[in-house]
Amino acid sequence: MATQKFHGIFPYLVSPVDNTTGKVKEAVLRRLVEHLIAQGVHGLSPLGSTGEFAYLSFEQKLEIVRIVVEAANGRVPVVPGVAAYATADAIQQAERFLEMGVDGIILVLQTFFSLDKAAVERYFRTVAEAIPCPIVIYTNPQLLGSDVTPDIVVALSELPNIQYVKDATSNTGRILTILNRAGERVQVFSASAHVPLLTFHMGAVGWMAGPACVLPATCVQLYELAKAGRWDEAWELQKPMWQVNEIFQKYSLAACIKMGLQLQGFEVGDPIPPQSPLSAAAVEDIRQVLTTLGAIA
DSSP states (O other): OOOSOOOEEEEBOOOOBOTTTOOBOHHHHHHHHHHHHHTTOSOBBOSSTTTTGGGOOHHHHHHHHHHHHHHHTTSSOBOOEEEESSHHHHHHHHHHHHHHTOSOEEEEEOOSSOOOHHHHHHHHHHHHHHOOSOEEEEEOHHHHSOOOOHHHHHHHTTSTTEEEEEEOSSOHHHHHHHHHHHTTTOEEEEOTTSOHHHHHHHTOOEEEEGGGGTSHHHHHHHHHHHHTTOHHHHHHHHHHHHHHHHHHHHSOHHHHHHHHHHHTTOOOOSOOTTSOOOOHHHHHHHHHHHHHTTSOO
């Protein structure tokens, strides 16, 4: 495992799966990893929301993590998502991924029955106490049905390995609350729901998001401009980039990223069933935006 602090651009990788056989497309995933590292990304995050984790078996998840760790070969940190309903399941996943050589995890709580704040906090606390690696707390109540509120984040930040948070609500003010109350202990990554340059300006250390899969070099450039304090140049870059976020909000995120990559020549396949493939109109919308941004010829 790497010991460096996580920072910069971490693309949320897609999961290229053959929907007929269920097998992971290893050659395609390795090629994508190589491409993203060559474009200067600072880390890789398989099994996020863009990675369609809810539609993968445990065996498929293990295969994806294995491939990404091997392909990265220590050049950048690999920080996969660990998503579970049950605490014991999350611990088992994390332990297996650590055995494979990951550098940390993004910890996600899925819910079916509603959970109170104490139960939500207990899930993250129990997993953090069981595994010896840096943890990124992830919250997205719109998708997951539960919320890791700023109060819970502040309480959990007392644990030494809970070092980062990615708040995927559209409420940027929550990020400022977390930074004000726990900024000495926990650092923030921007999400696709935010304008990343705003969160960089507030003190975020990076951006974990699907759009970085299709615009890796541009995302890296945005981060480097912000890091250098060249805000006027960064805003001129951020403005057109937001079109990608808008198109991915209009349609299904993972399906859009997969289609964007296919338009760039990566045969990552369709969304995993029961999700539907995108319509011809959606494909054309994605093509036009990526063409405008110079991401495809």
